[in-house]
Amino acid sequence: MNTITVDHCCVRYGNKLVVDDVSLHASSGSFIAVIGPNGAGKSTFLRALAGVIPLASGSIAMNGTAIATLTPQQRAKHIAMVPQQTHMPAGFTVREVVAMARYAFRPWYVAQRADDEALIDAALHDCEISQYADADAAHLSGGEQQRVAVARAIAQQANVLILDEPTAHLDLHHQAAILRIARVLTQRGVLVVAAMHDLNLAAAIADHVLLLHEGRTIAQGTPVEVLQHAVLERVYRTSLLCIPHADASIPFFVLAHDSPAHAAMS
């Protein structure tokens, strides 16, 4: 059982406190959705969780070990992250980009082994990009590149998978596919932490939801506990309707008729 413990974590950019006193405890096999409006500090929180930006105060520990004390190589074996913006370098095939996930596991003078190749093949298959394996990754569409980045993170075989808006560039089919993969990974014992904008997707998939606003925790708990109509209207500063969902155990939100966005459309 792997656990990750975030204890009163604060992150600053210059003088600005971007993440302010956020705490979280999660264990393997669960899906944590981090939600909140733009600028809430979701991406910064995830980057701090991945250990790529320093904390101003507080601590983040994995199985009791502070992640700040791990080398990048040790960290890569435990934590994988798909960033919000994916960049594919020109001149590399999709397979070569996904294979980068295995670099941390072998010294520079050792070639990839058969088990690495098998993991790469499985990741390509899971993300439905096997047919592009020999294509130049830089020539793929935004959605396809997003799936390449997810495949690379899966091939890393980490205990914690961090996804920063994993469905941002994807159509409905591939949104469902990526979230299905994330769910399968949680069943295999991986802890998935994902920043999400779609409240309904978050409600449908997450075991635990962390709602951030201006860097602070507004609420956290099960989707039903956190996705409260009044709280969401206040945080997102817009009118919402909570309508009955076929699965009565989860809330479902749409923009209300009097919301500014709705008025602009009509």
Next chain:
Amino acid sequence: MIQRAFVIIRYRSRWIIVLFVVFLAVAMVAALSVGSVSLPFATVIDVLWRWLMGMSVAAYPQSTTSILLDIRLPRVLLVALTGAALSASGAAYQGLFRNPLADPYIIGVASGAGLGAMIAVVAGPVRWYGTIALPLGAFIGAIGVVLAVTAIARRDREHSTQDMVLAGVAIGTLASALTTYLMIRAGRQAGQLLAFLLGSAASVGWESVRIVAGSLAIGVVCLLIVARDLNVLLLSEEQGTLLGIDVRRVRGFVVFGATLMTASAVAFHGLIGFVGIIVPHALRLVFGGDNRALIPYAACMGALFLVAADLIARTIQAQVEIPLGIVTACIGSPVFLVLLLRRSRTV
């Protein structure tokens, strides 16, 4: 169609290095046989073979062996080593800075090395400490520029690649201006220094070859150690860290290795533009971006390119030797544009 051909070539690319070496050997023999005194290919090959095997070359006139082994061979080797150094360091800088324009010339490293070498000549270290002061001066100048450019580029990570090129151009221009000023002050030495700046290999000896070969060997080993990790840095530094790469280690190896190679090449061969940008770029278009293959290919192809350019420089106009930098620019610019346009059509 062209892309399909590229894919096929790419998967056979392990054998390409053998082809490069064969072509390089042929070009070097051609370069050794051509000159004010023409030597037959068979003579060149036989003398070289005997010399390499430690056998006597007394069967040939001393003038022939002297021209070949004391004058032309060090020159051709120095040209090949310079091409290899500039091209391999160009490939590495482009990977490190994630910018296809980042060759030693554009980012100002070559100009910094030129200034360092010029100061070593004009201010006295070369007179006091001998030839070794030349690459040391060049290395100090080059490393100063690369550290300044990196520091400026890292101030604003969002625009770091553009800032790096702009800072490189600005610092390189300043270094070139100071070099020109020193040259003007040099008086009667000015002509000789100008030829050095434009990349002339007219007078070289075995000591220069040994120093450049040593720097190239150290530099290429440094680059090959981090070539795989350099692939990951092409995604971004943050992604590199997430995938387990020690970014500071990679940066240190590349800056040291590539700058050492550039400095020694510039110290003994002057400033030669375009080699470090065209050769890696052309190879990347054909063989892909994996630095584990790209860096050794760039070294071989850079050597071949510069030996061919030197051959042209020595033969295109009777009695006059055109500086190499002029030939590389005249060949390099159109080739570069053709490759760029072809890529635009196939994307």
